[in-house]
Amino acid sequence: MKKIICTSFALIIGFSLMAKSGKLVLTGAVQNQSATTIAITDLNNQKIASAELDENGDFSMSFKLEYDGYYSFDYGRNATYIYLYPKDELHISFDANNFESTLTFEGKGATRNNYLANKSNVQAELTKDLEAFYKVSETDYLENLANVKTRHEALLATYDVQEFFRNAEKRALEYNRLLNIQNYKTSYKFYLGEDISPSDEFYAPISSVDLGDEEEYKKQPYYRYLVNSVWSDRIAAASDVDGMLGVLSQVSSQAVLISLVNGFYSKISSSEDRAKDYLNLIKRVTTHQPFIDAAEKRYQEVISEKGLTQGDISPEFNYETVDGNTVSLSDLKGKYVYIDVWATWCGPCIKQIPYLKELEELYQDKNVVFVSISVDKETAKNKWKKMIAEKELGGLQLFADKSFDSEFMEAYAVNSIPRFILIDPDGKIVNPEAPRPSFQKTRKLLDSLLK
Numbered sequence: 001m002k003k004i005i006c007t008s009f010a011l012i013i014g015f016s017l018m019a020k021s022g023k024l025v026l027t028g029a030v031q032n033q034s035a036t037t038i039a040i041t042d043l044n045n046q047k048i049a050s051a052e053l054d055e056n057g058d059f060s061m062s063f064k065l066e067y068d069g070y071y072s073f074d075y076g077r078n079a080t081y082i083y084l085y086p087k088d089e090l091h092i093s094f095d096a097n098n099f100e101s102t103l104t105f106e107g108k109g110a111t112r113n114n115y116l117a118n119k120s121n122v123q124a125e126l127t128k129d130l131e132a133f134y135k136v137s138e139t140d141y142l143e144n145l146a147n148v149k150t151r152h153e154a155l156l157a158t159y160d161v162q163e164f165f166r167n168a169e170k171r172a173l174e175y176n177r178l179l180n181i182q183n184y185k186t187s188y189k190f191y192l193g194e195d196i197s198p199s200d201e202f203y204a205p206i207s208s209v210d211l212g213d214e215e216e217y218k219k220q221p222y223y224r225y226l227v228n229s230v231w232s233d234r235i236a237a238a239s240d241v242d243g244m245l246g247v248l249s250q251v252s253s254q255a256v257l258i259s260l261v262n263g264f265y266s267k268i269s270s271s272e273d274r275a276k277d278y279l280n281l282i283k284r285v286t287t288h289q290p291f292i293d294a295a296e297k298r299y300q301e302v303i304s305e306k307g308l309t310q311g312d313i314s315p316e317f318n319y320e321t322v323d324g325n326t327v328s329l330s331d332l333k334g335k336y337v338y339i340d341v342w343a344t345w346c347g348p349c350i351k352q353i354p355y356l357k358e359l360e361e362l363y364q365d366k367n368v369v370f371v372s373i374s375v376d377k378e379t380a381k382n383k384w385k386k387m388i389a390e391k392e393l394g395g396l397q398l399f400a401d402k403s404f405d406s407e408f409m410e411a412y413a414v415n416s417i418p419r420f421i422l423i424d425p426d427g428k429i430v431n432p433e434a435p436r437p438s439f440q441k442t443r444k445l446l447d448s449l450l451k
Contacts, residue, residue: 022086024065030057031095031102034379035076040084042071043221044259068164069219070172075099076377077345080120081221082113083165097383099345100124115159115169119152126151130191130351130438134184138202141184145177168219175222178206182229191351193439206230212253224259231260241280248285261285268298275302307413308432314423315411319373319398322388327398329427336368336449338434339421340395341414343376344387349418353391355437360394362443366450367425370395375403375417424449 028038030053038059039050048071051061068085073092078099084090088109095102100120105113126148127133133144152173156166180187181203188196211230216223231251238244251257267278279299283292308314318328329337340356342349360370372395374384381399388397400406404414412421412432422434422445430449435442 022065023062024084024086025060025062025089026051026092027060027090028058028092028094030059030075030093032097032382033057034096034377034383037075039074040071041074043069043218043224045072067219069168070221076380077343081116083109083116083168085109085162085165096380097386111159112161112165112169115156115161119155122151122155123148124347128351128354130355134188134191138198142181142202145180149173149177171216172220172222175220175226178209179222179226179229182206182226182233190348191436191438193435193441212251212256214253214255217253217255227253227256228259228263231256232263235260236274241277241284244277244281245284248281265291265295265298268295268302275299308411308429310429310431312429314421314427314429315408317373317398317400317406317408319400322385322397322399327396329423332369332371333427334367334425336425336430336446337421337423338368338370338446339423340370340372340437341375341409341417341419341421342372343374343417344380344383345376346417352418352437353393357394359437359442359446363446363450366446368446368450371398372396373398373400373408375400375406375409375414377403 026038026040026049030038033053036053037050038053038061039047040061040063041047048065049061049063051059053059065084065086065088069083070081071084072079073082075094075096078096080100080103082105089107090109090113091106093102093104093106100117103117105111105117134141136144153170156169156173161169184198184202185196188194206226209226209230211227213223217227231247235244235247238247248257248260251260261282264278264282268275276299279295282295286292314329316329318326320326338359340349340352342352356370356372363370372393374397376384376399384399387393400409403409412419418436420434420436421432422430424430431445435445
């Protein structure tokens, strides 16, 4: 096992798969640009091409594509899957203020990618009501997933795409359905804040999936997510490092091994109870010293972190409002302060907006103020203002002065969003990681405090 993994790491940088190849040309135009670079990355998160935008927001790039498949089209913090085929000639345009809803393609290869862009919008619409989608019986949840797949297949049927893409996309839709079955428990916890225990029968459709198909792993993102999720759950279920290593030894695919071992690094975090186990697992499966050193450094950072806890005095902030004034935390003293840290590019943040509005309406006459702090970059401030207007956002809307590097964000160690913080009328922390607006326990918590 150790020899296999060490060899794998040597391949991360130069891994190349031979296939029918050809030159591909991408051009485009970006309105209201907020970032300066366009990039194309493969499913290993390796950049294969990039281009700088000129002063008008135009870009152009050409590169050799080794194989057709799904790739990530990245602009700033926005990313979406596109399907590229050797010798495509695509022109891509979008408004940076509304990336997903304005993304359009023209030229050779445009039809399949316009389908993918519209598919994302359909997916968002079908899943926006979190309780209606997730908080149902196992049978109804499976029906919800089947409905999503059916809607996407119907959409696909309206596009005159090549047969190779139609077949690939039909497989992708099934992989996505299976992935949502595999991740139902974690998704339920993430969106609704409650633990559930699905039955063994619920997971039966996954048992027949071949977890070692290298070709699908190379080209199909949802197959990759599914395979990684299954193996990661099996590894996490082991009682100790020896058990984790035993599960890992069952993985036959070199590409899967590379991805899983790289993923162990992210498990070394303050939110992971077994951070030390993942560090030791890394040491057991590789002699790649730079990776070991990085993991050791991360672990030392985790154990040395002195996070803010309940009862501590909250750090201060002083941020700009949408109309250009400034508000500080001290200005809100005497009220409970429920803080939503978000950004316009954050999909999970956007899903919380309807539930946050419900809270604001429910507690509008109570001793609590709802504060939304954007960690968008300065270049996206107009996009932030536009979203506030379009979505009719309430509460107190503030813009952090240095995005994630603001002192308030660093004090609370905010490195992922959405993040919610609850502070009492004396400026003391009630919960540095408060429950989300979509969680039922959020109302129970506020009710108990506001009696």
